[in-house]
Amino acid sequence: AMLDPDRGLSLTIARVVQRLQGSSLHSQLERQARVSLHKPEIKLESLKEDIKDFLKTSGWEKKLQNAVYSELNVFPWLCHPAAPPEHIKEPLAYMRKAQGSWEKRILKSLNSMCTELSIPLAQKRPVSEQKELLNKWNEMGTDEPDLSLFRPVYAPKDFLEVLMNLRNPNYENGEQPSFRNHLGLIQVPLNVKDISELKEDFSELGLNIGQLGIDDSAQVPPEFFENDHVRVGQKVLAEQDSAAAQQYVRQGCPTALRADLWALILNISNQPEDILYYEQLKSNVIQHDLLVDSLIYKDVKLTASNDDYYFVFEDYLYQVLLCFSRDTSVLEHFTYSSATPPKSYIQGKLGMEEYAVFYPPNGVIPFHGFSMYVAPLCFLYHEPSKLYQIFREMYVRFFFRLHSISSHPS
Amino acid sequence: FRIMAGKVKWVTDIEKSVLINNFEKRGWIQVAENEDWNFYWMSVQTIRNVFSVETGYRLSDDQIVNHFPNHYELTRKDLMVKNIKRYRKELEKEGSPLAEKDENGKYIYLDFVPVTFMLPADYNLFVEEFRKNPSSTWIMKPCGKAQGKGIFLINKLSQIKKWSRDSKTSSFVSQSSKEAYVISLYINNPLLIGGKKFDLRLYVLVSTYRPLRCYMYKLGFCRFCTVKYTPSTSELDNMFVHLTNVAIQKHGDDYNHIHGGKWTVSNLRLYLESTRGKEVTNKLFDEIHWIIVQSLKAVAPVMNNDKHCFECYGYDIIIDDKLKPWLIEVNASPSLTSSTANDRILKYNLINDTLNIAVPNGEIPDCKWNKSPPKEVLGNYEVLYDEEMAQSDGPERDLRSRPGQSTGAKGNRARDVGKPVLTTWK
Numbered sequence A: 001a002m003l004d005p006d007r008g009l010s011l012t013i014a015r016v017v018q019r020l021q022g023s024s025l026h027s028q029l030e031r032q033a034r035v036s037l038h039k040p041e042i043k044l045e046s047l048k049e050d051i052k053d054f055l056k057t058s059g060w061e062k063k064l065q066n067a068v069y070s071e072l073n074v075f076p077w078l079c080h081p082a083a084p085p086e087h088i089k090e091p092l093a094y095m096r097k098a099q100g101s102w103e104k105r106i107l108k109s110l111n112s113m114c115t116e117l118s119i120p121l122a123q124k125r126p127v128s129e130q131k132e133l134l135n136k137w138n139e140m141g142t143d144e145p146d147l148s149l150f151r152p153v154y155a156p157k158d159f160l161e162v163l164m165n166l167r168n169p170n171y172e173n174g175e176q177p178s179f180r181n182h183l184g185l186i187q188v189p190l191n192v193k194d195i196s197e198l199k200e201d202f203s204e205l206g207l208n209i210g211q212l213g214i215d216d217s218a219q220v221p222p223e224f225f226e227n228d229h230v231r232v233g234q235k236v237l238a239e240q241d242s243a244a245a246q247q248y249v250r251q252g253c254p255t256a257l258r259a260d261l262w263a264l265i266l267n268i269s270n271q272p273e274d275i276l277y278y279e280q281l282k283s284n285v286i287q288h289d290l291l292v293d294s295l296i297y298k299d300v301k302l303t304a305s306n307d308d309y310y311f312v313f314e315d316y317l318y319q320v321l322l323c324f325s326r327d328t329s330v331l332e333h334f335t336y337s338s339a340t341p342p343k344s345y346i347q348g349k350l351g352m353e354e355y356a357v358f359y360p361p362n363g364v365i366p367f368h369g370f371s372m373y374v375a376p377l378c379f380l381y382h383e384p385s386k387l388y389q390i391f392r393e394m395y396v397r398f399f400f401r402l403h404s405i406s407s408h409p410s
Numbered sequence B: 001f002r003i004m005a006g007k008v009k010w011v012t013d014i015e016k017s018v019l020i021n022n023f024e025k026r027g028w029i030q031v032a033e034n035e036d037w038n039f040y041w042m043s044v045q046t047i048r049n050v051f052s053v054e055t056g057y058r059l060s061d062d063q064i065v066n067h068f069p070n071h072y073e074l075t076r077k078d079l080m081v082k083n084i085k086r087y088r089k090e091l092e093k094e095g096s097p098l099a100e101k102d103e104n105g106k107y108i109y110l111d112f113v114p115v116t117f118m119l120p121a122d123y124n125l126f127v128e129e130f131r132k133n134p135s136s137t138w139i140m141k142p143c144g145k146a147q148g149k150g151i152f153l154i155n156k157l158s159q160i161k162k163w164s165r166d167s168k169t170s171s172f173v174s175q176s177s178k179e180a181y182v183i184s185l186y187i188n189n190p191l192l193i194g195g196k197k198f199d200l201r202l203y204v205l206v207s208t209y210r211p212l213r214c215y216m217y218k219l220g221f222c223r224f225c226t227v228k229y230t231p232s233t234s235e236l237d238n239m240f241v242h243l244t245n246v247a248i249q250k251h252g253d254d255y256n257h258i259h260g261g262k263w264t265v266s267n268l269r270l271y272l273e274s275t276r277g278k279e280v281t282n283k284l285f286d287e288i289h290w291i292i293v294q295s296l297k298a299v300a301p302v303m304n305n306d307k308h309c310f311e312c313y314g315y316d317i318i319i320d321d322k323l324k325p326w327l328i329e330v331n332a333s334p335s336l337t338s339s340t341a342n343d344r345i346l347k348y349n350l351i352n353d354t355l356n357i358a359v360p361n362g363e364i365p366d367c368k369w370n371k372s373p374p375k376e377v378l379g380n381y382e383v384l385y386d387e388e389m390a391q392s393d394g395p396e397r398d399l400r401s402r403p404g405q406s407t408g409a410k411g412n413r414a415r416d417v418g419k420p421v422l423t424t425w426k
Helices: A005-020 A024-036 A047-057 A060-074 A085-089 A093-117 A127-135 A137-142 A156-164 A195-201 A226-239 A242-251 A255-265 A272-287 A291-302 A314-325 A328-335 A375-379 A384-397 A399-403 B017-025 B044-050 B077-093 B123-132 B157-163 B265-276 B278-302 B341-358 B387-392 B395-400
Strands: A122-124 A288-290 A343-345 A356-358 B009-012 B039-041 B116-119 B138-142 B152-154 B181-185 B196-209 B212-217 B221-224 B262-264 B311-319 B325-331 B381-386
Touching: A005 A060, A024 A047, A024 A060, A047 A060, A060 A242, A060 A384, A085 A328, A093 A156, A093 A291, A127 A137, A127 A272, A137 A314, A226 A242, A226 A255, A242 A255, A255 A384, A255 B265, A272 A288, A272 A314, A272 A384, A288 A291, A291 A314, A314 A375, A314 A384, A328 A384, A375 A384, A375 B265, A384 A399, B009 B017, B017 B341, B077 B116, B077 B181, B077 B278, B077 B325, B116 B123, B123 B157, B196 B265, B196 B278, B196 B341, B212 B278, B212 B341, B212 B387, B221 B265, B262 B265, B265 B278, B278 B311, B278 B325, B278 B381, B341 B381, B381 B387
Parallel strands: B009 B039
Antiparallel strands: A122 A288, A343 A356, B116 B181, B138 B152, B138 B181, B196 B212, B196 B221, B196 B311, B212 B381, B221 B262, B311 B325
């Protein structure tokens, strides 16, 4: 049955309101509204309109707009109200099954490494070790732990193999090698956009529209496109409008504005409560040692730090990834991801749900190359909590799709 | 049309593959030093012999060498500083706007070398300066050594008692040049990236000093310290924190032999644009070009501008946290050893482009040529400063396109020309 658009819209509004209710933005808006009562331009007769105007001119309405825009971007909004939660994760049964088997394999690999090395999945750090880690928090790259016994849980090529072996059971491809199954690594029939749809979606790449990277090359006078585009970018930043920023960067992002524009698009403002949250994650890292920490160290040493060109921000990678593993807010993204976080049980309580925990706490097991998701961001952001938030937001919006089996159109 | 189109005969006393491969790929023929040669890539010891009064010999028109006879005017730390100081005083005397000073008596445009004194000659002057800033740190460098050898940091006068000139015994002891040191104010606020200190190594080719013609190699690089920078006094002895010479860093615990702790200059540029903005980045690179040209102008009057010579210098520059570049030293024999594969490729290409400019068409050279290579052979070099071109063109040419502008996408188009352009680039 076709979803009634009005009903869909009101459901979406209800969901967004529910998500933003009780958030710190909500309480700040309330506080601002209350504070505005002291202002002369707020009159009792037109209280509602005057407060609305005030929120508009003071930029608070824009902040609310950005928050709503963010919510709409992250959660799917075109789903049938009767759809079961597993369909929101992944509508196709065979893909759900494939993802499930893949997850079983990963968890088995992790558990067997754990048993072989008889290292617990998690343990509390002795106080002396806590002190030591705190002291070298800014230069964990100089640490040389013995990682020879650890191996990555899986590598991208393993995942590629799984993707190549995906088959839709409803699709008769035949046993015989044919023209159809000879072409391409991926053998599942997914509906993708055709040329005319792509042309519409990516209209900003049209020949008559300026693009940074092309129309700002050395031979092109900057008056033709570059200067104006940069000016518009500065204006977009001044307005602090997330949706406008996202539209703006379709024509390219000036290098000097990139860090701020991306933060605006992702609606990251690094508020004091965000910094506090990061510090709490950091103290979790100090207090508890997780097995996945060694996987992270190993990955960083094998990939980001193993490049021909010197990667100078190695230390930042640990400061982000170790905290990321402990961030339970990341679990939220599993509602719309086809993946499911692995569960672990307190020793001796296998199968008892009340003793189940997600492992790692954020439900994401790092694989070979995972640190490369963070590496490019280190060139833009140097304040640890901001870098952390940008990465986390990028992960829960985009990167998680890069290593899960799903039919999602993006 | 050449009548005598023979192959170039080459000699070298530096056994490095990046050199030899370049000679061989041009089909040049290796000969011995005592034979007839056209091209000699020599070490600095050899150039001294070739041009010395006792052992020297005249070079013929078809012979080229890779050093100027008295390159040490630029490449010895004490002489470089001496020449720059002299140059500044001369400009001041003739009332040039370049020598303008600010309210604290510092040169606005020509303050690019950290305060430096020769020891033991200027010991007393140094003490006077030291006492003005007793908490400052100074770096002691032997005049005649390279690769970071013999360098140490001090923050107390007692640490350099040996060089004090007050003792009566020292005035009659002839200090051999090996014991001569320079002491410079240590830049303790370097620009840090990822918390680590780095310096810039840029290659500059000079084909003639009068008129000055020099080229900047676009593919310079940054050399990082592998350990986090800390200005604390307890770390003064830890040379791995302070010195960026690859030779020193190679022995640090953290040195990864896969990468040599290097970044390309274009990486640095991209990074600075992203984090500091385009204008200040362009300004920084403009200033770097400026100080290199000024250093060459400073020594040009005293250089023996022998027509048989060209030279490829390795400039070491440090950027402080206010994005001001400082000239640390100039090397006449930049290392041709490669620490990584990328390094090897870079140095190979450097030699290749250098030879294309210095030995036109790879043919037997003629020293009487005008040393004006066509644009196509520059390779990764770009013109940094061409005195002849700067003088022949009118003022309009200067404002539109200052020679040797940056390698960035837009070069100098919308640049703020704060400096008096008409008089500076001529």
